[in-house]
Amino acid sequence: METITDISEEHHHVRETCGYFLLDDWCLAAASGQDTFTYLQTQTTNDVLALAVGSGLDNALTDRKARLLCSFSVHKNSETSALFLLEKNQRDALIQNLEAYHFREDITFDTRNVPDVLLALQGPKSPALLEALTGQAHRLTKPNDVLKLTIGDTEVWGFCKSLTGEEGYVLALPSAFKNQLIQKIEEVGEPYGIAAIGEEAREILRIEAGKLVYGKDMDKTHILPETGLEHSSVSYHKGCYTGQEVIARLKTYGSPAFALMGLVIEGATLPPYNAVIKIKNKKIGTIKSTTYSYSLGKNIALAYIQKDFRSPDQELEVTIGDQPFKVKTALLPFHQTHSRTERAEKLHQEALSFFKKEEDLEKPISLLREAIALDPKFAPGYEALGVMLSKQNKLDEAIALMKRLAEIDPQEIMAHTNLSIYYMQQGRIEDAELEKGEATAIQFEKLVEEGRIKREKKKQDKQDRVEQERQVGMFKQVLEIDPIDQIANFGLGTIYLDTQKYEEALAPLQTVVENFKDYSAAYLALGKTLEKLSQKEEAAEVYRKGIAAAAKKGDLMPLKDMQSRLNQILHSES
Template structure:
């Protein structure tokens, strides 16, 4: 089984590396909201968040999982930092009704598909290894097959997930680790250390940040602390490494100029040179409920087409838990249940489909079929009639949507003509104006007049050689004209300019185009 499938299927592990604290008192969540970095108001009861406690200078005291319960909350803290964190938080409790006590219970972790069966009152939904997960508060660990330490370390390398003294270390800024993505809200209001870390985040971000490098050389071992040289300067410091599916991945605190997804370069270490490719961590994509639901659904369809229907159902049930309004998933569940002659259950899922998409024709069509199989002829005919009505309603909606799209296109063209007139007026005054030339190039690109766009972009870059988006648009225009040689040269220069300026969106876009050329 490939590692990406392993992580998606998930597993269980013991929380022996953590201490567990119970937080009680009516003011507990409000108090912790002001002391920790993540936004506790963004979650509900029986949910949790990765969180951190910072010093006044923005350095990490500890990371933790904070779980919000009905009658009490929980903190799950690395053993190395638990005493310091508890003491630090208690110092500021004066008039607040908050008490932090050590719990004798244990924290049991589940993630991936294995986590979706967990629905007890002591189960808390969290993000674990950038997959859906659950932390269960238990008196004793369940009789499960738990992942070993080596496997957990491998997952931590591939995801850059916080592990104390490995991917997160004492006296680092939160900006220097993936805690900056996973455990902080810059919009929630004040917390200790906010001013410093917000300044770093709003400028160019961390100089060095956890990023994966893929090496083609076999049997090359890198260990934590190794310094890698890139382009005659310190390129990064190794955090950890692992071999996956025949490839060597190294998690590196990589310098910002080289953090361009899929960028390729040479790395020097101990007087040897190695070819490396950049991958953002996590290797298999960050956790996003909607994106994960889409992935589960697509994988389920693939399994369904290969007649692996039971495994497909497992993914589909997970899909609708993550995204309860995912209409297509309800339909496919109902179809699979019908194929296995579970007609009543199939009808239930068609009703769930109608609850999220009342215009669904297939919901009524399938209900009609299943009711017929159950011998309920009159009800089946009624559903068949409703399917016909919904078909005509849908045709009407599609026609209305086409008219709306045509109206929108007309409005867009009118807006483009207005902008074109404005840019031309500017160019009459100053033919070398950067913004006006770029604006005209953008309009010509939209109209597929690539030669005219290139003329304006040449002016843009002659006037401002640091204009990242100018390189990006010029590269796209040149590729459209078939001039791949010049396009490659422009894009390579553009990636360097954009990465040094911290313009990562155009940098990544240009690198993607370069990869397609190569």
């Protein structure tokens, strides 16, 4: 493995290939007993009863005022046991708070008999590396999934966990296996561009990803909704827990005065930690973690910002401490990662470009191998690679490739079609005919299924139209009594939008945004309607107002949607 000493190179490895680092500041804890999940359900903010074995979720503990006591993830490793993954500085508080209301329930907490070494694999090639380490495909696919893995002769716990914004895993192992595992990672990981990642690069990656550290970016002085964790760590549909009333009330009726978001900072100077942000001597925020972002090429900060200034992309002239700064507000995370399929498609297009320009096939073949390693179900990559291998007369390898795709996705017609072609080129007529027949059978099955889906959709569309007509009539009756009723106007407008009656949708949606200026969903629906009517400038203005309203209220989902749509409009005009 190449030794990396430059922070920017370490950062690049995690963003583009793969890196590893020890999590000396993290730990595991465990809970077991017949009442494990029913008890945790009453104590924590998220819905642990919804977990299946092998899955997990982000979670938290709060006090009666919704102040954040602990932030962690829970992973269901059996029907009666769970593992907690968290920072070490929260472990004692987690156990103490869970024990505080533990009386007769059958649940035992344990911090000793758990693996004591945690190691993170992070980066787009970490899934392929983990499979190479274990020698088999694994089921760690969704965030917070948990699975016992075997590496060499040693069992380790694997958690699907991104700490950097990229795909990644945390491995929990006995300390006696640490050096051996690191050596194996470096040996097996060389083809995947593995690199050891230092503390500085790890911190940059963390902040770019908007990941918080307890005691630095959040603590028990913050109510949970201030931190943004409510979007991942809170269920609004489960039963009672300590702090639920405050969290639910904030979601329904407003947003916290200050909440976490990002700042992009002009200039070379980083503001000091915990410094107060002011505009004209009025406090509008507090700085938390700061760093230079290699992804953005600028200084960035996590900061708690007052709700009047939480609209993204606001350029502000502020004082931080006693120094003047120019900053721009930003949604978290700062770094938007690409999916496996997006990365594979980029490599695929790059390979095709080389293929068209050059006779040497080694470069495009290498790129395509990388693409299907990133996304094992990326069928276009298999097809292109098979074609190139066949051009090199490497038919056995091309056949093995198509067989692999057929195993991964038995319904992939192209795999069987290409197998038929390659067998024919080898003179294996009988095998070619069998694969041709398989491709034809799959095609027929797909046509039958598509026909069934179309019939069901037609039936459902008819039922939907009847229901929509009923709702339109009901909403109109309400509006005869109260012309500015929020629910009736919004409901009527969205039905007209969904049924492509855009002109009719305008009036009720405009009524909502004029009379209920904090109703962010109405701004989004009105903006979409104006876009459909090709009124781009008007839509952009509606989105700007809606973004401001959503930022004040903390409505993150419509805010992100409106920001994305506004950006698309602005880019199309430039």
